[in-house]
Amino acid sequence: MTDTFAKDVLSGLTAEKKYLSSKYFYDDNGSRIFQEIMNMPEYYLTDSEFEILSMQSKQIIDALKFSEPFNIIELGAGDGFKTFKLLEYLVNQNIDFKYVPIDISQEAIDILTNRLKQRLPSLNIRPKVGDYFEILKVNKESNYPSLLLFLGSNIGNYKQERAVELLELFNENMKNGDKLLIGMDLKKNPIIIHNAYYDKHGITKRFNLNLLLRINRELDADFKIDDFDFYCHYNPDTGEVKSYIVSLRNQKVTIKKLNKTFDFGYNELIWTELSKKYDLLEIKQLANMANFKLNNNFLDCKHLFADSLWEK
Numbered sequence: 001m002t003d004t005f006a007k008d009v010l011s012g013l014t015a016e017k018k019y020l021s022s023k024y025f026y027d028d029n030g031s032r033i034f035q036e037i038m039n040m041p042e043y044y045l046t047d048s049e050f051e052i053l054s055m056q057s058k059q060i061i062d063a064l065k066f067s068e069p070f071n072i073i074e075l076g077a078g079d080g081f082k083t084f085k086l087l088e089y090l091v092n093q094n095i096d097f098k099y100v101p102i103d104i105s106q107e108a109i110d111i112l113t114n115r116l117k118q119r120l121p122s123l124n125i126r127p128k129v130g131d132y133f134e135i136l137k138v139n140k141e142s143n144y145p146s147l148l149l150f151l152g153s154n155i156g157n158y159k160q161e162r163a164v165e166l167l168e169l170f171n172e173n174m175k176n177g178d179k180l181l182i183g184m185d186l187k188k189n190p191i192i193i194h195n196a197y198y199d200k201h202g203i204t205k206r207f208n209l210n211l212l213l214r215i216n217r218e219l220d221a222d223f224k225i226d227d228f229d230f231y232c233h234y235n236p237d238t239g240e241v242k243s244y245i246v247s248l249r250n251q252k253v254t255i256k257k258l259n260k261t262f263d264f265g266y267n268e269l270i271w272t273e274l275s276k277k278y279d280l281l282e283i284k285q286l287a288n289m290a291n292f293k294l295n296n297n298f299l300d301c302k303h304l305f306a307d308s309l310w311e312k
Contacts (some may be wrong), residue, residue, distance in 0.1 A: 080101060209245065213225065297309075
């Protein structure tokens with residue numbers, strides 16, 4: 001990871017417009033901070049998706065139309081909070097399935113596994129830490145159908161071309177008839193979105209600046225966190241939230257493992273994250289572009305969020 005991390009940091013900080021990839025937010029500390037974000041009252045995404053998976057578990061499982069034992073493979077499982085109600089429904093109905101949570105954080109997987117073993121002792125769980133696609137390649141050889149879960153609006157973190165590429169990779173590592181349940185944040189009142197991403201508690205700021213601390217720790221850098229701030233904005237025309245780290249003064253930062261010193265100008269921006277919001281037509285178009293058939297959209301009662309069921 002460190003070699004790839006180093007290369008990506010070098011590419012981002014030497015670009016004409018500096019950027020850092022949001023996929024590196026999620027070291028163990030970043031994963032903990034993200035749990036705080038999900039617990040904020042303003043962060044409607046968690047509660048909205050939890051409502052869908054809690055109140056519509058039966059409808060989701062019925063829509064799968066699986067007539068034999070199956071796998072549920074969750075990509076980026078985190079703490080499994082939202083998925084619990086779906087798993088609980090399946091266990092209570094004595095439905096034969098295997099749950100395979102995948103995450104890049106060993107700590108997140110350990111916490112999730114221990115919690116589920118306590119709360120659902122009969123659950124057949126096979127946790128995995130690592131790269132989605134290496135694990136999905138193994139799954140493709142399974143004799144049983146699979147439901148992939150890609151929840152939490154993770155797909156919104158990718159530019160459209162990259163999102164389509166990622167979804168096509170999912171498709172290539174699925175069998176005909178396999179399903180994908182994908183979380184998609186919907187376009188809505190811009191104020192609701194602004195408050196969720198530019199929170200007054202400063203948690204999202206800590207989440208972003210933690211990436212600089214990670215670079216300090218893993219790449220032996222000397223970022224001074226107090227010399228940087230956080231900013232984000234939402235464009236309702238494009239449906240995009242863009243997040244940035246802001247340099248508060250002219251400064252130099254040395255990253256020893258890259259053997260390089262970087263200049264940051266006063267008020268210079270480092271782009272860190274994209275969070276795209278969709279309407280229902282855009283969801284259907286995205287499914288089609290990635291060679292999926294859209295089966296159902298499951299929405300919360302306020303129509304803030306959708307879990308969209310696609311079929312290969």
